[in-house]
Amino acid sequence: MSAAPKGPLHGLKVIELCHVMAGPVCGLMLADMGAEVIKVEKIPGGDDTRRTVPPKVGDEAASFLMMNRNKRGIALDLKTEGGKKVLHRLLDNADVVTENYRAGAMERMGFGFEALRAKNPKLIYCAISGFGRTGPYADRGGFDLIAQGMSGLMSITGEGPGRPPVKVGAPVTDITAGILAAMGVLAALHARTQTGKGQFVDTSLFEAGIVQTYWQSAIALAWGVARGPLGSAHPLNTPYQAFETKDGWINLGAANQTTWLYLVKLLERSDLAQDPRFKDNSARIINRELLATTLAPEFRKRTRAEWLPALEAARVPAGPVFDVLEMQADPQTLARDMVVEAEHSRLGPVKTLGAPVKFSETPSSVRRSAPVFGEHTREVMREYGFAEAEIAEMANAGAVHCA
Numbered sequence: 001m002s003a004a005p006k007g008p009l010h011g012l013k014v015i016e017l018c019h020v021m022a023g024p025v026c027g028l029m030l031a032d033m034g035a036e037v038i039k040v041e042k043i044p045g046g047d048d049t050r051r052t053v054p055p056k057v058g059d060e061a062a063s064f065l066m067m068n069r070n071k072r073g074i075a076l077d078l079k080t081e082g083g084k085k086v087l088h089r090l091l092d093n094a095d096v097v098t099e100n101y102r103a104g105a106m107e108r109m110g111f112g113f114e115a116l117r118a119k120n121p122k123l124i125y126c127a128i129s130g131f132g133r134t135g136p137y138a139d140r141g142g143f144d145l146i147a148q149g150m151s152g153l154m155s156i157t158g159e160g161p162g163r164p165p166v167k168v169g170a171p172v173t174d175i176t177a178g179i180l181a182a183m184g185v186l187a188a189l190h191a192r193t194q195t196g197k198g199q200f201v202d203t204s205l206f207e208a209g210i211v212q213t214y215w216q217s218a219i220a221l222a223w224g225v226a227r228g229p230l231g232s233a234h235p236l237n238t239p240y241q242a243f244e245t246k247d248g249w250i251n252l253g254a255a256n257q258t259t260w261l262y263l264v265k266l267l268e269r270s271d272l273a274q275d276p277r278f279k280d281n282s283a284r285i286i287n288r289e290l291l292a293t294t295l296a297p298e299f300r301k302r303t304r305a306e307w308l309p310a311l312e313a314a315r316v317p318a319g320p321v322f323d324v325l326e327m328q329a330d331p332q333t334l335a336r337d338m339v340v341e342a343e344h345s346r347l348g349p350v351k352t353l354g355a356p357v358k359f360s361e362t363p364s365s366v367r368r369s370a371p372v373f374g375e376h377t378r379e380v381m382r383e384y385g386f387a388e389a390e391i392a393e394m395a396n397a398g399a400v401h402c403a
């Protein structure tokens with residue numbers, strides 16, 4: 001494998017004690033930007049995502065491959081003294097540790113923030129949980145579905161009033177929590193350059209859901225009204241939603257007065273511009289449903305391929321509603337390197353999603369696929385000063401697993 005360019009976090013040492021999604025997303029973001037991320041998996045079984053199947057790629061879970069590229073993987077039994085010894089040595093000179101255990105679990109194993117900070121004052125300790133490490137729900141476990149419901153997200157997602165609650169299709173609180181955690185780690189690293197000290201970084205799926213409600217929370221705080229679901233529509237602008245064409249759906253973003261006037265000109269419906277019910281955004285919001293039913297027949301007159309260039313030429317923001325395969329094949333996706341190949345030690349080249357942040361001088365990169373269970377245990381232990389005989393003894397005792 002050719003040497004990849006060094007990302008902006010090259011040289012940063014991160015120990016990931018995370019499983020499933022939110023924590024691994026944080027590690028994924030840091031690793032894509034060049035950090036050395038060592039993923040510590042439990043014995044037996046490893047990360048639960050290894051059993052989130054189907055689908056598989058070869059004999060590896062596709063979900064695990066997606067969440068853990070660019071990381072090296074080791075397997076430890078932290079209930080044994082040998083496993084604890086290895087982890088302590090890794091943490092003694094680490095820059096960052098991330099974990100998403102239940103509250104108190106790390107302390108019971110001897111790896112709580114205060115214990116680790118006493119040995120490594122520069123350590124940044126990032127905890128990702130269901131509801132955060134303080135408050136009446138601090139001891140609760142975290143699941144995306146539960147967080148979406150309690151954060152208000154499910155109350156604003158769906159086709160409209162009176163319909164069953166609907167979650168966002170993607171596990172948005174898991175993914176957002178991971179991104180918030182990575183942001184928190186980077187902020188703590190910046191603070192460390194000024195103070196020389198690490199700190200505790202704490203975020204949650206619950207808060208990750210709450211921050212997705214900025215518009216709806218603004219309405220609720222201003223008016224004391226909790227808005228319900230609007231389908232694909234926007235709570236503060238209209239027409240800003242999906243419309244059906246002859247052969248598929250498009251999204252239309254005529255979100256201000258200028259683009260609204262461009263749209264009615266394209267539709268050759270000057271009457272709509274003069275109609276007092278649609279004269280400005282406030283009027284259109286009040287008459288949102290009437291406006292949608294008025295516009296819907298217009299869009300059914302042409303195909304998606306006819307509408308999109310016409311809307312672009314008219315300077316009205318619009319785009320197709322893609323499925324995931326269509327998105328992955330789109331030329332913009334490919335031009336931005338958002339579908340790439342990574343080399344897996346057993347499977348060869350494996351397709352994955354690319355790094356979403358680009359840097360001109362220190363580019364992010366996808367350098368390797370996800371590790372097989374315990375793939376780098378021996379390699380990492382050697383680097384941290386363990387002798388071959390000691391590694392073999394720990395492996396025979398079940399304290400570590402070497403693939």
